[in-house]
Amino acid sequence: MMELKEAYDIERMSSTQNIQHELWPLDEIDPKKAKFPCCIVWTPLPVVSWLAPFIGHVGICREDGAILDFSGSNFVNVDDFTFGPVARYLQIDRKQCCFAPNLGGHTCKHGYEHSEFGTAITWDDALRSSSRYFEHKTYNLFTCNCHSFVANCLNRLCYGGSISWNMINVAGLVLLKGHWVDATSVLRSFLPFVLVLAIGVAMVGWPFVVVLFSFSLLLLVWFILGSYCVKTLLEC
Template sequence: MSAQSIIIDVVRSRFPFCIVWTPIPLLTWLFPFIGHMGIALSSGVIRDFAAPYYVSEDNMAFGKPTKYWQLQPSFANGGIEGWDSSIIEASEIYKTHVHNLFCDNCHSHVATALNFMQYGGSNSWNMVKLALLMAWHGKYVSFPAYVKTWFPFFAIVIIVVCILIFF
């Protein structure tokens, strides 16, 4: 694998070996750590569990990624081939699932892929662990992406504080 093949290309939305995240309108405005998650193949093409019985490819449900966390394919059982085949297998399974915001969602899809590849020697990946690790390790693709994530939350906080102070 060449160094060129693992380079992030934000303009084309190519994030090889990455978990990606984007805000969900209204929900992320109130809870900025909650958002929509997907996982990218070695080619950088993103797969995300977007709706009941539907895993999108190369078109995330809530827009282009604002954050990413690039992982090491060598930590996947089977390397690059194991990485890709695990994502494909998880995606095929999730095409048969009903989407549930609290129990079986986009984070669960990513966790299933990581469990299939036994990423980092672990098969205990879950949505809570992924949410925490994305919050810790995730990098914003740009400053405007950071603003897109946090501005609505801070605007709501400022409005609420003003209302409480002045009324």
């Protein structure tokens, strides 16, 4: 009887893991309906992106395409991207994620470390866990923002075999590999910056360019220091 019970438990566990790890087909990406299944999405921020166009607002999408974004203290927005339509997106390959129902089910190299950080058995499960976590976080553009939320989701998924996602590499991932939705999105992202630059040069002269690029450099240095040197500065 004991042998039969053990065989049954093993078979049931195997069956459960197959169900949990089965990757259901995703619907097509549909920008008109704002549906981006398993994508990281990006849109420019008012004022901030006018001065530093590489900075924007990011969110991450459920398997049904609904966008989730950390847009304020104790608040994760669902299916209503806070700062306007998506301008750029990158669909994530779920096969590069680690869905571990238990310590023996890890497909990543981290094992216990991944479990301590927080694992997920499905894509949506990771997003739900991160949403609950950030519903108790105070939003701050410089220390705990939308990039922190997306990085937390990717770390729970161990996307690409990594649990070291942060603001910098999330931003780089979208900016370097992301796809533009259309030509209008490109204009919406860069035209305000070009206009601000042109008006500033016309009114102040070339010192305005120095100030503008110094502002961008200071932001970049802050996030690099917080992400890689003084990791307690930023939340991920």
